[in-house]
Amino acid sequence: MVRIYRHESLLGFFKGMSFPVASIAVVNSVLFGVYSNALLLLTATSHQERRAQPPSYMHIFLAGCTGGFLQAYFLAPFDLIKVRLQNQTEPRAQPGSPRPRYQGPMHCAASIFQEEGPRGLFRGAWALTLRDTPTLGIYFITYEGLCHQYTPEGQNPSSATVLVAGGFAGIASWVTATPLDVIKSRMQMDGLRGKVYRGVLDCMVSSVRQEGVGVFLRGLTINSARAFPVNAVTFLSYEYLLRWWG
Numbered sequence: 001m002v003r004i005y006r007h008e009s010l011l012g013f014f015k016g017m018s019f020p021v022a023s024i025a026v027v028n029s030v031l032f033g034v035y036s037n038a039l040l041l042l043t044a045t046s047h048q049e050r051r052a053q054p055p056s057y058m059h060i061f062l063a064g065c066t067g068g069f070l071q072a073y074f075l076a077p078f079d080l081i082k083v084r085l086q087n088q089t090e091p092r093a094q095p096g097s098p099r100p101r102y103q104g105p106m107h108c109a110a111s112i113f114q115e116e117g118p119r120g121l122f123r124g125a126w127a128l129t130l131r132d133t134p135t136l137g138i139y140f141i142t143y144e145g146l147c148h149q150y151t152p153e154g155q156n157p158s159s160a161t162v163l164v165a166g167g168f169a170g171i172a173s174w175v176t177a178t179p180l181d182v183i184k185s186r187m188q189m190d191g192l193r194g195k196v197y198r199g200v201l202d203c204m205v206s207s208v209r210q211e212g213v214g215v216f217l218r219g220l221t222i223n224s225a226r227a228f229p230v231n232a233v234t235f236l237s238y239e240y241l242l243r244w245w246g
């Protein structure tokens with residue numbers, strides 16, 4: 001944090017933010033929309049009816065995995081641009097200093113398209129899919145399990161329960177996602193200075209060889225700390241929107 005602040009000022013912390021903000025609505029709509037509809041198909045009960053007839057954990061897991069799998073393809077290009085911008089550490093443009101490689105998200109998208117082709121925009125998408133498919137199953141199981149545990153039979157969970165269950169769901173999913181998150185980010189940066197990795201497995205093997213198994217825990221603390229508030233608010237919004245409009 002100190003280094004980013006010294007090198008790039010407060011603005012350094014917001015690098016690559018505009019694209020995730022623009023994309024989060026689309027990505028979460030796909031995720032929660034697919035999850036709810038998959039659960040509807042599997043259990044034939046609406047969101048309201050599910051309080052009285054809770055779905056099985058197997059159905060919740062399968063619906064979560066389906067949501068995770070499909071959202072990964074919407075998330076992939078936005079996430080790639082975020083990662084490329086976050087890894088660009090040149091100070092912001094100052095008179096006389098060399099211009100950074102990417103001047104913003106649109107320029108980054110256009111450059112990747114030109115230099116690496118349309119498929120370049122989906123670099124790392126396979127690792128992202130492997131990361132998100134099981135971990136979103138875990139995400140929804142944790143959320144539903146905690147809500148079920150702390151809510152009296154047949155009632156809706158309170159706001160406090162939703163916030164805490166959502167926060168822990170976020171942490172559980174990030175703890176399990178971090179190893180593949182590290183690999184995904186390395187695959188996304190690959191191609192910038194020529195291709196280093198032959199695929200996901202090759203990236204895993206060479207990362208472990210060079211840095212040891214601890215490499216899979218990179219970013220775990222920060223991912224988990226961020227996950228609690230983000231997902232507490234995400235689930236609270238989801239629950240209230242469904243209660244008002246569902």
Ligand SMILES: CN(C)C(=N)NCCC[C@H](N)C(=O)O
Nearest residue numbers: 132135139173174177227230
């Ligand atoms: C890859 N993982 C762990 C997840 N996608 N987990 C679900 C949380 C998603 C939420 N938008 C977040 O960024 O925390």
